[in-house]
Amino acid sequence: MMVMFGVLGLLVVVVGGFAVWFYAIRDPLKGEDFYKFHVEQKWAWQLTMTPEQEKALMAGLEAFDDDEGCYPMREEGVLRVYDPMMLISLFSLAEQFVAMGPAAMRDPARAVRELVTRAAQSEVDGVLHLSGQWLGDTDTVDGMDKYEFTDALMAATHAQGVDCEFAGGFADENRGFATMGVLARSPGHVRQLYDDAHALAGEPRELRNRLDVVLDVMEPENPEYVAAFERAEAEKSKYVNTVMFCFERVVEQYRAARPHLRYAEPSDVLSVVMGRMLEHHLPGCTWTRPPSPEQHSLALAVLRNR
Incomplete structure (x- = not known):
């Protein structure tokens, strides 16, 4: 009986500690040190x-x-x-x-x-x-709610068979925008920085049960690994360009194109629509910095290769 209570006590402590870690430390909206403007000068911009x-x-x-x-x-x-x-x-x-x-x-x-x-x-x-009312007067687009539409849009930004390196992407269904990173390939010295960082991470913990998973999540990462990984990310950012899309304008183009692509999947329609917006410099999309011809061609290839 004492053993059982001891195990239960351990679980309570672990779960309680996990909750504190998640809501007070991990959660960026609550962590007191998250929202700082004055950080190390390392990103490309x-x-x-x-x-x-x-x-x-x-x-x-x-x-x-x-x-x-x-x-x-x-x-x-x-x-x-x-x-x-x-x-x-x-x-x-x-x-x-x-x-x-x-x-x-x-x-x-x-x-x-x-x-x-x-x-x-x-x-x-x-x-x-941007517009928070990007769905217009309805709650759906082609039968999709804002979450389903966002999933379809993000699927359209992931190439199939295009030789390029993943460079990140982000979407906010409430504020109505998405970003798509564009990168052909990181230079060799950037890949070496990632290799050096992963070498500092150490061997992963063996996960045999749920308690092991909780303990693994709660265990703080090696600060040397975190610093090395962030250095690699910052160096990589010098070679990445980013496209931004406004959902409101994408929806307008989607609704205009849908009757001509009746049997296509929503993500495929979005690929066509977003590619057209980017190619013809239509309102609703822009780059974070002027793209090179190679970056522009790669972005079009990523969007159209589904």
Whole structure:
């Protein structure tokens, strides 16, 4: 009996510890150290600035976040602005901030607000206006709710048989946007950085039961591995370009194309639609930075090869 209570006590402690870890530490919306603007200058868009310029820009973004709300998607090089809802390329934002010269350095909060206001007024390259009501007056698109549509759209961004390296992708069904990373192949030194990082990870724990799974999830990762992996990710970002899509405009194109592709799967229709938007530079899609001809061709191949 004492053994049984001891086991139950251990399970309570483990489950309780897991809950604390998940909600207070792992969950980025609750972790106190998650939402920082001042981090190591390592992502490709950050490296287009001097350390002083980068610190000033981040201070300006932090001030804007306090008033209106924004979130820098550092790896993708995208700034999510909550009001008005839009995406702004951090490459473009950094370039414009630097071009403002000493005035931006003296008052970064004012400079960032001016740049965001300018982006809200005109959907130029590197800016994508969004709508939370992208489904329109209905709750479905072609019988799909917002979650099913998002799944189909993300499936359209995964190539079958295209020789390229996975470069990430993200979708938000509530704010109505998706991103697609584009990368032909990482250079050899980047692959070596990943190999070096994985060598620090150590042997994986043998998972024999559910308790082993819980303990494995709770065990903190080797900080040396985490740092090495982040260095590899940051170096890889120098060679990745990202396409952004607005769901509202994709839905418009989808509804127009659907009658001509009656028997195609939704993801295949979306492949055609998104490829057409990208090829003809239609409203509703843009890059985080001007693509090379190779990147543009690869993105089209990925979208159309289903």
